[in-house]
Amino acid sequence: MHKECVIKPCDRTSGEQAKHHINQLTKPQGSLGKLETLAVRLAEITGQPFPEITPPGVIVFAADHGIAEEGVSAFPSEVTAQMAKNFSSGGAAINVFARLIEAQLKVIDIGIKGTESIPGIEACKIREGTSNFLKGRAMSKSEASAAVASGRRQAEEMFQSGVKCLIPGEMGIGNTTSSTALLAALSGQSIQSITGYGTGINEAEKQRKISLIEQSLALHRPDSKDAMDLLSALGGFEIAGMCGAILSAAEHRIPVLLDGLICTTSACLAVLINPNVKDYLIAGHLSEEPGHRAALNWLGLEPLLQMGLRLGEGSGAALAYPLLQSAACMIREMATFEQAGIKAE
Template sequence: MKILERTLNEIKELDQAKIREAKQRLDTLTKPQGSLGKLEKIAAKLAGITGDVFAPVDCKAHVVMAGDHGVVEEGVSAFSQEVTVAMIHNFLNQGAAINVLAQQVGAEVIVVDVGVAQEVGVEGLVVKKIKAGTDNFTQKAAMTEAEAIASIEVGIEVVEGLVDRGVNLIGTGEMGIGNTTSSSAIIAACTGLSVDDVVGYGSGIDDKGLARKQEVIKQGLKLNQPDSNNGIDILAKVGGLEIGAMAGMMLAAAAKRVPVIVDGVISGAAALIAQKLEPKVVGYLIPSHKSVEPAHIKTYETLGLEPMLDLDMRLGEGTGAVLAMNLVEAASRIIKEMATFEEIGL
């Protein structure tokens, strides 16, 4: 708990003076004012996050937090938990979509076992396992409060290590069969939206599976009664260990004044948990893409964020976050490298 408390206390408001300075420079560049749209907004936000108008984002890292979910016992996923292990091997063998996209943008991929049900035992995996998957939240809380805090602190520790190595742009990703079920439960608990409005098809279930998934989430929320104002309680009651770890990543990035990119609906659920713990964290979040999962756009609306991309994606792994790294770097380079009207003699 001490790690979490320290981190929350270190999160400050964005540097408004640097945001104004960045906007002033953007308005002097050789283009109509505001004509680069969201890229200009990102450039100004980077200045506010880092305190540097010319903030570099050239050392990129993407973290895939892996954890399993006891609620898969209820038939909410098209895949079994063995897929979690298989995909971890795939990540570390550079064979997954996230690896291809990360290589394109020059981002290091780090895979962390925070709660995989099985022992993976593969070289290159960062093992910070809290427990072998969450409990089935239709029968009891997904985890204890202490386990929820521990998951958040895993994310904090991972990001602190990356920042110490010079990383200045971080992506959030995940792997865990059943995690859209937990994410939807978190989003319903955080926002007050109905379960039917936030639950999607996840990994590819059919209409019968969707109805089952909705019923399971309703059952879990009714049994556990998470406190909508308490992020740790929500995470413990219906969340996932990898979701807690991503929330910790976001909090630590904010404390270290490093931009962190939100991915899809699962990363979005983590952002809601982080926001419950410290609302100022939202200023440090860069939204990437809009998932086809119905809960995702509602999550962005709750956070007050607007995604950059809409590519009909729903893979997870942080694929949208890594794709957005190109745009974040483009924003960083525009404000630094474009000429001003004065410089060209106008």
């Protein structure tokens, strides 16, 4: 990383001001439930009692994983590049949802296999995929650092263009295996309890996945408190990129709306780098991957939605974004009792 991340704790004073204002609005106190809590969180994050979180920005990092050689996914590595082309032509779920919420969308090739340039995809390739972490470290520490720095730069560009809420997303065959290994290493949770079916593998393949993660953790024994050691041993370039983007958002007091397992694992790594990052995170949804609940618990977050999603790409977070929009509009646009000429008593 080129420069130190200066991330301040969130602004509790703005939160108190927001809470006081919400209690004056034309409704019984607390009657909008979690939406009120969300509005206060957005005030604390942005440092604005009347937070503005429009427009959102979706940033999707795509990269391949060496561990995919071990058959941990229902799809081959080639699908990463094929899906990147689908993103570029506007046909993926995240394209649809980004259009729906009028988000800026940026897709980054941070480590896709092959040298082909894909129109509409920004090329920031660290390397053509990570190494197989069953046999050696996934990447060098300098590569991990470069990927995090790249993610920070890409997010910074979005914020300079006016983005006020960040939705990080990813694409990478094999990345649930990498994320589960990272999560097991940093949280101490049992691998058996947090390993899921990813893209749709069967039970035998899932047991093999568990075994591969166990072997890899025994091989590398990464430091559970050192994000760069974890990333270089077991990570993916897109995971590192999202980690950097999340750090940048926290630095700029921008809310981060988290997606599923892979995105939330990236957030855990960002919190290891700077604990104040936790103040800027909002959990968009709870996915079907069992590790996702463990990651959210580690961060102390409750999800806004639970819809049985397991796609990634930032899709679940994009679906949750209108709730943030509603919270921000509520506090900015609803009348107070005084403004409406209504006696509260």
